[in-house]
Amino acid sequence: MIGVGTQDNGDQAADFVVTYETYSFPMYWDETFVSWTAFGVRSQPAAALLSPTGELLGGWLGMFPIDEVLDLAANA
């Protein structure tokens, strides 16, 4: 799992990581929005699950369903 954040600024992004205690997976920040537009993301949160070779397995706007994500990942 990786987090790809954008908008606001780097200090606010760092504050977010501290506030929500996201330390167990990489959290990235991209001020360009390129990372979001590559997937057509226009609002947050959103999530996309990719296979080890890059196939799109699923995508969600808003909260992602953990059970479904785990099931898709287990069968990827």
Next chain:
Amino acid sequence: MRAGRISATIAVASMLAAACGSGANDAPVAAPPVPATQAQESQPAQSPTASDSKDDPELPLIDDVPTDDGVAGEGSADGSLDESAAVEPTSLPEPASEPADDDPTMAWPDDGCSADNSPMPAAAADGPSPLIEVRAESIDSPLPDLAVRRINCNGGWVNLRNELPSDQPLLVWFWAPH
């Protein structure tokens, strides 16, 4: 180590889904980013059901988001969101099984992240975006060839495209600080 990392990551993901899963400050989505197998309206963190947010007042737009659709809609049957398919928050499932910690083929990358999600320094890397080469095996990765700042773990800069291929599926979670 791996088991702890998985547990910590899933626990954080669960927390994010419940607490940060709101898009209360964000724009409606004109097109689904990816096949919206499950999608829902933006909603307040304290009201994690889709129906709660149906009557939300107008949400502020993200003015800076470019309008290029990129790969939007790929894999989606009709490009529309099934708003009725909102997902209730779920309890954290126990992993059915986990590979042995000493399985060398399942080693985690040495990204410096916290195995037990214990706090560590967090700061966006400074300076202008560096040129980071794409790995030969990542040329066909669907992720953009883009240097991004890593805020936690080892810090520094990473080329997103190099995240794939990997030895396991990759969940990309799109977030914003506000």
